[in-house]
Amino acid sequence: MKPPKPISPFRLSSLLRLQKDPTLALQLFRSPNPNFNPKKPLRYSLLSYDLIISKLGRAKMFDEMEQILHQLKQETRFSPGEIIFCNVISFYGRAKLPDRAIQTFESITGYRCKRTVKSANSLLNALLRCGEFEKVRETFLGIYKDGTPDACTYNILIHACCRIGSLDDAWNVFDEMKRRGVLPNAVTFGTLMYQLCMNLRLKEAFKLKEDMLGVYGVKPNAYVYTSLIRGLCGIDELSSAFRLKEEMVRNELKLDSVVYSSLISALFKAGRKEEAFGILDEMKELGCKPDTVTYNTMINGFCKEKDFEAAFRILDEMVEKGCKPDVISYNVIIGGLCKEGKWIEAKDLLEDLPRRGCAPDVVSYRTLFDGLCHWKQFKEAAFILEEMIFKGFAPRSASITKLVDGLFQECNLELPLTVLDSLGKGNLVDVDTWRIMVLMACKKEKLSNSSKVVDTLVIT
DNA sequence: ATAGGGTTAG
Known part of the structure; x- marks a missing residue:
């Protein structure tokens, strides 16, 4: 049998691209040639770094991803492109890890990579996703260190204003953008349109639709139409919504599943x-x-x-x-x-x-748990509770109160202890649970049992 | 994969 040839850097990249399982991809990256002389290590290509980092980031395997980034930092043969860091920052944003996003942003130059407004924008968006509005502000103020804000920067800021519910602020950013000579694009209008339609301010929304083409020369796209269609459905103007759909066809815009899903949703709601x-x-x-x-x-x-x-x-x-x-x-x-x-x-x-x-997921369990409590299926509820906590999902605390309340009303004093035990295992015993446990036990004037409750509480 | 739109629970 012929001995297999060692994997080349090029081949490693193709294999990484094909490997859907991030753990197996990591294994492949770490030891691409397990049967060969380790004195001649494989010279990883930049592409293979890019691929493995993206795979690990998407899978939220951040410790492993950081190890690869550390390895990349030691490489002297090339400088990684900024896009890798933009991706890492957005992975942290999606995972609601704002501090790690900031750390990544600050580490970029240590990789011999030039930082531009692109990674600053990635950071802005990550912070926005995390709801860190004050940090969005700070980052924006510091953006001039890396360049000048572009349309993307302003679009993220407009989105941030919309998220905190202030359309006035959004318009201010829009004006600021124009003052700075940055042209609004379809995303800018899509974002503003979304917020107007969400607030059912349809008159202003249609005015904006006119202006975006007439004043700014930006053609309304499917995003803009979807918001308008949803807005119209929201005020029970289904026929107008369908007329807009036809207008999309006339304007040769492709109708996509998003437009159709909105219409289907509206039709069901209208019976x-x-x-x-x-x-x-x-x-x-x-x-x-x-x-x-x-x-x-x-x-x-x-x-x-x-x-x-x-x-x-x-x-x-x-x-x-x-x-x-x-x-x-x-x-x-x-x-x-x-x-x-x-x-x-x-x-x-x-x-x-x-x-x-x-x-x-957590919604599946909470939905069933709440449903069981509502229909007074407490035994089943306690069982589901244990299972969900075992899986690391926390119930809503109002549901727990309801469950324990219901159990005491049925004079069931044993099951609450089981519930308490489950909650203790998940470290989920809060003040409310304490209060209701003691209160209910005392109410029933079963002192022996209430002291048992207190015992359990003390242990947990 | 630097930015915007559709479905659930709360």
Whole structure:
């Protein structure tokens, strides 16, 4: 048998690109040639660094990602491009780790890489995602160290103003942008339009639509239309919303699944579900594939109508069409079932998720837990509670109060101890839980039992 | 993968 040749740097990059599993990709990166002489280490290409860092960042494997970054720092053969750091900063933003985003930003020059407004923009956006508005301000004030703010910078600031709910501030930034000679683009108008439509300020929104083309020469795109369509649906102007959809066609804008999902959602809310199917057919005819959100919208519609059979049919259709249901698809159904008192079905569905290839999330558990408490299925609730805490998901504290309250009303003094035990394991015993436990126990005047509660509380 | 739009729970 011929001995295999060692992997070349080029080959490593292709293999990394193909490897979907971040852990296996990391293993491959760390020892690409396990059977060869380690004295001749592989000379990693910049591309392979880029690939592994992005994979680890997307998978939130930040310690491993930092190790690779450290290794990259030692390389003297090349200087990494700024884009790598932009990506890392946005991974930290998505993971709600603002301090790490800032650290990364500050470390860039240590990699022999020039810092520009691009990484500053990445940082601004990461801080915005983390809700760190004061730090957004500080970063913006310091941006001139790296260059001058561009359209992207101002767009992020406008978005930040919208997020804190101040359209006035957003307009101020818009004016400032123009004063500085930076041209607003489609994203600028898309962001402003979104906020106007969210607040149902449709008159101003349509004025902005006129101005963006007439005054600024920017053509309204699908983002702008989607906001307007949703705004119109929000004030029950469905026919106007559909007229806008036709206008998109006339303006040769591609109708995408986002536009269609909005319309389908509106049709269901207006009790016109038959037409929703017509829209679904139209999508298919125009070659616009319904995606997970489109199907989720329909599932939600059917659940609101208590038509769970139809909801499950959509779920089957998704699987058939190769569109994978996500955790939201299931959470919607679990929530709908709980609301109707069908908690057995809800529980069965949750327990079936792993088999269906979907990991339940904190919403799945909270929904079922709240549903069980609402229907006074306390034993089941306590069981789910233990499971969710074991998985690291915290219940809402109001739900716990409701559960314990309900148990005492049923004179069940044993189960609260089990609940307390579960909460203790998750370090979730807060002051409210304390209060209600002692209060309820004392109310029942079962002093022996109340002292037992206190004992358990002291231990936890 | 420097910036904006659609579905759930609260």
